[in-house]
Amino acid sequence: MFETTIAGSLPKPGWLAETKKLWPTWRAEGEELTAAKRDATLLWLKEQEDAGIDIVSDGEQSRQHFVHGFLEYVEGIDFEHKVKMGIRNNRYDAMVPTVTGPLRLKGRVHQIEARLARAHTKKKLKITLPGPMTIVDTIADAYYGDKVKMAMTFADLLNQEARALERDGVDTIQFDEPAFNVYMDDVKRWGIDALHRAIKGLKCTTVVHICYGYGIKANLDWKQTLGGEWRQYEEIFPALAKSRIKQVSLECANSRVPLELLKLLKGKDVLVGVIDVATDKIETPAQVAATIGKALKYVPKRRLFPCTNCGMAPMDREIALAKLKALAAGAAIARKRFG
Numbered sequence: 001m002f003e004t005t006i007a008g009s010l011p012k013p014g015w016l017a018e019t020k021k022l023w024p025t026w027r028a029e030g031e032e033l034t035a036a037k038r039d040a041t042l043l044w045l046k047e048q049e050d051a052g053i054d055i056v057s058d059g060e061q062s063r064q065h066f067v068h069g070f071l072e073y074v075e076g077i078d079f080e081h082k083v084k085m086g087i088r089n090n091r092y093d094a095m096v097p098t099v100t101g102p103l104r105l106k107g108r109v110h111q112i113e114a115r116l117a118r119a120h121t122k123k124k125l126k127i128t129l130p131g132p133m134t135i136v137d138t139i140a141d142a143y144y145g146d147k148v149k150m151a152m153t154f155a156d157l158l159n160q161e162a163r164a165l166e167r168d169g170v171d172t173i174q175f176d177e178p179a180f181n182v183y184m185d186d187v188k189r190w191g192i193d194a195l196h197r198a199i200k201g202l203k204c205t206t207v208v209h210i211c212y213g214y215g216i217k218a219n220l221d222w223k224q225t226l227g228g229e230w231r232q233y234e235e236i237f238p239a240l241a242k243s244r245i246k247q248v249s250l251e252c253a254n255s256r257v258p259l260e261l262l263k264l265l266k267g268k269d270v271l272v273g274v275i276d277v278a279t280d281k282i283e284t285p286a287q288v289a290a291t292i293g294k295a296l297k298y299v300p301k302r303r304l305f306p307c308t309n310c311g312m313a314p315m316d317r318e319i320a321l322a323k324l325k326a327l328a329a330g331a332a333i334a335r336k337r338f339g
């Protein structure tokens with residue numbers, strides 16, 4: 001009960017990449033970079049295991065950014081001439097590549113880190129991929145001329161990689177869809193269809209992660225505009241409850257999401273965010289247990305998985321580690337209290 005997991009990303013060590021950045025520059029290149037990514041993946045596997053995390057991840061140590069880490073392996077994209085584009089409904093600007101031709105995978109995307117992690121841990125292993133809607137919101141298009149068509153094409157490529165990850169022995173594949181909280185009508189119109197296309201044929205556990213973003217300034221400012229109650233989930237959870245995705249990962253700790261909205265996910269496993277990634281203040285295990293207790297009013301015990309609100313990539317490494325320990329210790333208290 002209360003198996004712990006993380007949203008996905010963890011801070012990169014200073015010898016691998018620039019620290020505390022969402023789009024960090026690598027410290028090395030070529031074979032040296034490949035070796036450094038490998039070392040960082042192993043390091044975080046060990047740290048997660050020692051902290052007491054039950055479903056571990058590669059910490060996204062091999063990708064520069066959660067979306068572009070995938071796009072680098074896709075043919076038909078011009079990375080040379082990045083353009084400035086407002087993303088997440090113009091919440092902030094990003095320098096993004098452009099789709100200029102038919103999209104095709106160049107080869108495997110996360111094979112090295114997935115196989116490496118599989119060989120070095122007996123814990124359940126989770127690998128994350130960006131969701132189709134979030135991808136098309138983070139890239140310019142000069143070829144398809146139709147957002148939905150392009151999203152479905154990306155969904156097919158994601159499915160190709162996801163099936164291969166399953167063959168590598170990955171237990172859980174998660175699709176990150178922060179855009180679901182921004183384009184709620186599109187989620188119902190085509191977002192969930194695109195996810196279904198991405199998980200087609202998979203037998204492993206599937207997750208969609210929907211949050212209010214990393215703890216960066218643009219997101220914190222946006223949250224200030226959302227009012228006293230954040231009800232975005234209310235619009236999309238009923239549709240997600242009917243979907244074929246098994247688990248939903250969401251933001252809870254220090255959030256203005258009314259917890260009764262979790263009721264709308266009936267029949268789904270819920271990865272409840274009990275660790276706030278937007279503050280360096282480390283939760284106490286008692287606080288983590290208390291957040292689990294609050295969520296238990298709306299989520300059955302066997303369906304509740306304590307998790308982080310979002311990825312920890314831009315955080316300080318030591319703080320992220322302390323938060324992992326608090327997550328595991330808090331879940332242990334909750335097991336005794338509510339078990």
Ligand code: ZN
Pocket residue numbers: 007178209210211212213214309310311
């Ligand atoms: Zn997130």
